[in-house]
Amino acid sequence: MKYLIIYAHPEPTSLSGYLKDRGMAALQAAGHEVRVSDLYAMKWKAIADGDDFSERDAAAPLNYERASKEAYAQGTQASEVAEEQQKLLWADVVVLQFPIWWYGMPAILKGWVDRVYAYGFAYGLGVHGRSQWGRRFGEGLLEGKRAMVAMTVGGRMAHYGPRGVNGAMDDLLWPIHHGVLFYPGFTVLPPTVFYEVNRAAPEAVEEMARIYIDRLLTAPSTEPIAFRPQNGGDYDDVQVLKPQFDVPVGLSMHQRDPAFVSNTWLGVSGDYTPKHFAPTSRDK
């Protein structure tokens, strides 16, 4: 298989860097092809602005969406943007690996999404308007490929549980899982999340590496999150979930099995008490 890891951490000798290196080596040892976009090492330009479009009339007001559409269609995108798109088209499995910062992606990774997800590539496909809303949410250029978030978290597992103060991890990840990955067509796998990483003992780090490698190697066969496809009959013609689906409030309504909780939890504390839960049902 072809694996692409989009990796965002400023320090190569960090736990994140170690996990990325171990994951890469294990995939290669198993005969897979691996490419890594190490955004910090690449000095990735995070800010989407007019400089992304060299052919654009710089004196005219910038409409980023329109400029993106034209540059993608005409082959005049920034070279690093076009290269990332080619990597995505090449890959079978895409992993976004990053530390959670303020409940989301580091800015450098968000800026990778903002710039690489061009109009015509990640959105703007298919017919839009009337009862059609394009090829998105399960359809699109990246359809058939698998994607997984791999994330390190400083906080404790319980704080991200179904009733934890930070919000349930599945819900926190919704904008990424559903908005960034499912939208352009990816099949979305349950994430790999490591908690309390700042106090992880060496044995805990090795356990994390083992689990990450396992998740990477099994990604082609892992049961995905069953997000409802937009054009699969579950939504009405203004893209509202049909009333016959008597599902609870909350984002889980957009899964075909709303009771399925995707996040695989690994809790590692200072005294090394790993607790590894497989994907499971909501406990309420």
Add this chain to the structure above:
Amino acid sequence: MKYLIIYAHPEPTSLSGYLKDRGMAALQAAGHEVRVSDLYAMKWKAIADGDDFSERDAAAPLNYERASKEAYAQGTQASEVAEEQQKLLWADVVVLQFPIWWYGMPAILKGWVDRVYAYGFAYGLGVHGRSQWGRRFGEGLLEGKRAMVAMTVGGRMAHYGPRGVNGAMDDLLWPIHHGVLFYPGFTVLPPTVFYEVNRAAPEAVEEMARIYIDRLLTAPSTEPIAFRPQNGGDYDDVQVLKPQFDVPVGLSMHQRDPAFVSNTWLGVSGDYTPKHFAPTSRDK
């Protein structure tokens, strides 16, 4: 009152820029003090990295959190970071104004959060450990100040409704509302959200400006989202919502009134049919 608008849009002549200018002018005309951090105009450095810490030993591995803590405590932060912190401490009302890009903030704004929210300023306050989890989620240095998201959206209102395919807007905004604003102590107001902005007729744009001005002027008295404070007795000692709260699944469980839907909806379509809903109860 003192207003601070953190504004992120690459094009000054955009609808976003127009709304920002109109809002600023109206606040000033009403006698308020207004400061704007125009992140694109400031060429804000979005990427959090070792360059943020001039006094750091550049040869040592970077632990961003630790470096942030030391630089904040020792007064050696990057000057633009310290200035943004001072603006936040100065303000009574803080507005994050931005276009939604891939279901979240543009990278330049996320990078403002990543860098300005230093250890000791936005987190790491109070006692951590055992049953204490610090001053956060309703407590912290920014306690008593009010904050509001003001956002422009290309898509249609229905797609962001309680059962819309994109996810309910309140849930999409959770990482920002609860994670970025409530965490360091802000009182969080219902957002101002404008939909279908790409096809807005001139009359619709004026209606948006009128509504934005109204929301800005009334921000000091607007009923906030009643997020449960961390240390208010609703969470147990591992920060899990106590079992006696028989609330539905989903992020709304973390509001003291889970039925309250915060988002004020304004739908504006090509033929100008504005629909303005006040904050309301979930319709299931």
